[in-house]
Amino acid sequence: MVFAFSIGMLKQFMPKREIVLVLVVAFLIGAIGGAFFLDPIYDELPNVVGAIERNMPNNEETLYLDLSSSIDIDELKDNLSNTEGFKSFKEESITIPMWTFNEREHNYFEEIVGNIDYNYKDYNITSSEIKISLEDNYTSSEALKSFSDWYKLVYGDTISYAQVHAILVVDSASLDTFEQNLLDKGIVATNIEGPIQDTVDNTNRSMLSDTEFTLFCGGLGVVAAVLGIYIDSVVPAYRRFRKFVNDKRKR
Template sequence: MDILITVIYLILFIVMMVFVFSIGMLKQYMPKREVVLVLVVAFLIGSIGGAFFLDPIYDELPSVISAIEKTMPNNEETLYLDLSSSVNINELKNKLNSTDGFKSFDEKSITIPMWSFNEREHDYFDRIVGNIDSHYKSHYINSSEIQITLEENYTSAQALKSFSDWYKLVYGGTISYAQVHAVLVVDSSALDRFEEILLEDGIVASKIEGPIQDSINNTNSSMLSNIEFTLICGGVGVVVALMGIYIDSVVPKYRKFRKVLREKRKR
């Protein structure tokens, strides 16, 4: 939502509150029992105004907070990426590296889909995978996948090739696919630009960590629901109506109070 629309929505809500205030000022011309009706109407007008004009602005609050975080110097965002091994990772890395705001890109691990292991096969792979390549930092075997954590500066392509060579030697088949888990670190101010670059290749971060994401999560967790916010706007309408109802009695008392203060100062 741009600034112009935001200002228009705020003005329209204020106009509605002025109308509610005006209705309240008509109290002296109506029976006392009609005051309840005025308050009900004020609540409805406030709720409708909140739902149509203020709620869209309220929903933009996380975006506003994140925009502020983007302006802070030295903030960094960490993007966790799950890539297909068919992606040209070197080309992707070069593209990211040439973009302002780039910090680092590391291939952390690969997940190789297999078949549903029985207990004997699970124990066998758990025992043998660590000996296939000395650059395998660690490994984890679940019921149908093998996850291999890579040493620093060791690429997923190298890890997949070494595993595929071993698999071909032992089983006579080939392994040509794996899911690559990488971590991209960028300046917070450049997050949107890097997300666009990734999206061009059909890549969406599985998780983002950093000040921007933290601010969005914290704001979302503390925000009221749309219904709660609308009810509060209705309450604002009631308060404004009450101000209109009692303005005739408050203003004379306020003027009298100021007169008393002036007289005391003269003494």
């Protein structure tokens, strides 16, 4: 911008028809500077805003986890609960993969699943899986066992796998620690909700695209050049205005 401003100040040494060229050069300088120097800084804005929000007191983040039933969830819960910033961990539901149901089979499971265990808070039958919501203090392993016991009694086979859906609530300031802790165990949250994520998402939505930001910087280059072109008339006018205001105050 300083370079574009300096080019504009050279107006008095060039023909008037060259002013358009000065503006074009100023636009290119601003656009190139924006694309190569300012854009990487601009892209970090969501992270900066998120870091500020992270340090606000009493903020909480909710992480939605999809876990394999083969994981020792009790051990995972103990590990998380002993980490600073832990708020709560709840096994919300399990999804049991099945075969592709025909209409008769689908209707049968719709009628029977709710009667297998009174700790099934709710359930949903799709074309090839069964999702069961769990009552409080009822674990996914207990739900999977009760369903597997019934399945073995009716079909003579066992169900040994389900996907466990859990909700982890943590202090916003400790979010990075919990994400790394989970990542070390091969777990990545499927969704995160809370002040940090909301702030980052809102910032991303309000930001200009790379092309728009480059054009904006080019426009700033033109503005800087125009200021340089007319600085000789702007400065004396400003001085006269300031003198006029001072004279008014003295009166």
